Amino acid sequence: MTSVDIALLGATGFTGALTADYLATHLPDGATWAVAGRNQAKLEAVADRVEAEGGVRPEIISADTGNADSMAALARSTRVLVTTVGPYVQLGELAVKAAAEAGIAYVDLTGEPEFVDQMWLKYHAVAERTGAKLVHACGFDSIPYDLGVLFTVEQMPEGVPIDVKGYIRAGGTASGGTFHSAVGAFSRLREARKAAAERKRLEPRPEGRSIRGGGSLGRGAAGKGWAMPLPTIDPQVVLRSARSLDRYGPEFTYSHFAQFKKLPMMAATLAGGAVVLAAAQLGPTRSALLKLKAQGDGPDEAKRASSWFNLRLIAQGGGRTVTTEVSGGDPGYTETAKMLSESALCLAFDDVPKVSGQTTTAVAMGDALIERLQAAGITFRTL
Numbered sequence: 001m002t003s004v005d006i007a008l009l010g011a012t013g014f015t016g017a018l019t020a021d022y023l024a025t026h027l028p029d030g031a032t033w034a035v036a037g038r039n040q041a042k043l044e045a046v047a048d049r050v051e052a053e054g055g056v057r058p059e060i061i062s063a064d065t066g067n068a069d070s071m072a073a074l075a076r077s078t079r080v081l082v083t084t085v086g087p088y089v090q091l092g093e094l095a096v097k098a099a100a101e102a103g104i105a106y107v108d109l110t111g112e113p114e115f116v117d118q119m120w121l122k123y124h125a126v127a128e129r130t131g132a133k134l135v136h137a138c139g140f141d142s143i144p145y146d147l148g149v150l151f152t153v154e155q156m157p158e159g160v161p162i163d164v165k166g167y168i169r170a171g172g173t174a175s176g177g178t179f180h181s182a183v184g185a186f187s188r189l190r191e192a193r194k195a196a197a198e199r200k201r202l203e204p205r206p207e208g209r210s211i212r213g214g215g216s217l218g219r220g221a222a223g224k225g226w227a228m229p230l231p232t233i234d235p236q237v238v239l240r241s242a243r244s245l246d247r248y249g250p251e252f253t254y255s256h257f258a259q260f261k262k263l264p265m266m267a268a269t270l271a272g273g274a275v276v277l278a279a280a281q282l283g284p285t286r287s288a289l290l291k292l293k294a295q296g297d298g299p300d301e302a303k304r305a306s307s308w309f310n311l312r313l314i315a316q317g318g319g320r321t322v323t324t325e326v327s328g329g330d331p332g333y334t335e336t337a338k339m340l341s342e343s344a345l346c347l348a349f350d351d352v353p354k355v356s357g358q359t360t361t362a363v364a365m366g367d368a369l370i371e372r373l374q375a376a377g378i379t380f381r382t383l
Contacts, residue, residue, distance in 0.1 A: 003077055004032040004059060005348045009095060010084035011035035011058075012042040014298035015109065015139075018337035019084060020046050024055025026341060028349055031056070036063035036074055065091050068098070075102035080348045082340060083108045087184045088115040096123055096134060103130035105347040109340055111141035112185050113233045114192035117199045120358045128357040135364050138343040139336035142237040143361055144168075144311045144378075145256065147370050148326040149238050150362040151380045152313045153248050160318035161251035166238075167221040167259040167314075168230070170331050172307035173299040183289050186280035208250070211242045215255030221312045226266045227257035241362035249317065259312075304330040312383075328378040335378065342372045 008023060010016035023033055035043050035058045043060045051057040061077060064070040065085050075081055075098035083095050088110040099106035100123040110116060116136045127134050137143070149164055156162050185192065205211075215229040235256035242248040260266040279285040299307070307330035315322045328335045343361060346352060350368045361369055374380055 003079075004034045005078070006031070006033040006080045006082060006344050007036050007061060007074060007078035008033065008058070008082045008084075009036045009063060009065065009074070011046045012037055012039060013084055015333055015337055015340075016084035017046065018333055019082065019340055020050055020058070021053070021055070022337050022341040023082075023344070024050035024053070024058065026345065027056050028345075031349070032059070034059040034061045034078065036061040038062070038064050065094060068094050071095050071098035072101065075099050075104055078104060080105040080107065080344045082106075082344045084340070086110065086112075088112050089118070089184065089188065093119070093122075097126075100127040100130060100132045100134060103127075103132045105133040105135070105344075107135050107138040107340060107343045107347065109139040109141070109336060110136050111139075111182075111233050113236060114185065114188055114195050116233065116236075116358075117192070117195035120199055121195065121202070124358040131356045133347060133356060133364050134358040135343065135347070135361060136358070137233055137237055138340045138361060140309070140331040140339070141232065142234040143339045143343070143369075143373070144309065144326045144328075144331075145234040146237045146241055146360055146362045147366075147373070148311050148313050148324065148380065149254060150241065150245075150366060151326070151370055152315045152322055152324045153252075154367075155322045155324070155382060156249075156315055157318035157320060158247065158249075160249055162249045162315055162317035163253045163255075164238075164313055164315045165215070165221070165255045165257065166234075167227055167257045167312045168309065169259050169311075170307075170309040172309070172330055172332050173303055179290075179293040183280050183286060187286055206243050209243075209246075210251045211239055211248070212253055213239055213255065214253050215257060220257070220259040221314060225259050225261045226263050227259050228266050228270065230256050230258050232256070237360050238362075241360045244359070244363045298333060299330075304334045307331065307334075309335070323383045324381065325383055326378070326380055338376055338378070339373065342376055343369060346372055 011020040063074040071094040081099050085091050089112050096119045213235050220227040238254045242252045279289050309331035311326040313324045346365045346369045352365050
């Protein structure tokens with residue numbers, strides 16, 4: 001099998017197709033890539049489309065996410081394996097296993113904490129041994145937060161306690177795949193808690209440093225609007241980066257919020273989330289929820305063009321306050337495909353830290369990826 005620099009698994013899905021479009025037009029001269037999956041006809045159609053639009057035509061690799069030998073062969077054929085195939089807790093494990101055993105770089109779009117914890121438990125030690133880099137959550141989950149906090153911390157005094165609060169606002173539409181992944185995660189809270197507890201029991205903590213999360217309902221950034229703590233994977237990723245990097249100081253706290261202009265908007269969001277959470281617990285109501293959106297559906301180009309995100313980060317420490325902003329366009333799809341693609345390109349072609357195992361974007365790529373994203377139109381700035 002021919003070896004390529006980057007292989008994309010899931011190019012026939014909604015976000016995967018956007019990722020394919022981006023990779024095809026942003027590869028450096030002489031670079032090679034492939035699209036992989038089970039449906040040869042659909043993959044050929046992807047290759048035809050990106051070539052017709054002026055991009056580099058990818059090779060086609062037959063691969064099945066449910067077959068360990070197939071995933072192992074795919075991992076041996078590339079330096080960086082990119083996968084958009086979810087829900088990851090159901091469909092993602094064999095790709096991680098293959099990448100860990102092959103000693104290559106791996107990136108995905110998961111926002112599923114259970115999947116990330118289970119993959120750490122099963123494959124982190126393998127990846128450390130082989131030199132593989134396993135980097136989850138390389139899209140809107142969780143790059144703006146992970147790299148935004150790194151960007152902010154680097155402007156703070158060194159060696160002092162640092163407290164960072166992040167406030168996210170966004171406008172956009174969820175795809176069917178994202179919706180299915182969220183409902184699946186809601187239905188597996190018990191399994192997620194078990195995996196998190198086992199990881200916490202086994203994962204070393206930094207000695208002599210305190211890293212913790214925080215946050216409660218209250219006013220938003222600069223006392224404007226209202227803020228609600230978000231129990232997503234994002235603060236978990238930020239705190240893992242902080243544990244790995246001494247630059248975050250001897251004491252580091254991160255609080256993660258969704259910001260709303262008005263209190264009724266926040267209350268409605270809380271109520272809606274509670275309804276979906278409750279419905280996801282029972283088979284019949286969960287099935288009814290999943291029928292609301294088909295996997296593969298997503299917002300059209302016009303809707304994506306009007307979507308946006310804005311993350312405000314406020315850091316305090318050493319007598320200094322720094323406020324930064326990370327912002328961009330459509331968070332869930334256009335910018336997510338960009339973030340995932342640039343992560344893969346960064347790992348394939350840039351001078352990045354020599355780390356291995358399951359890690360984060362801040363640890364594995366750091367400033368190199370921030371520079372790439374800035375050049376690609378995502379804003380990191382100090383206010």
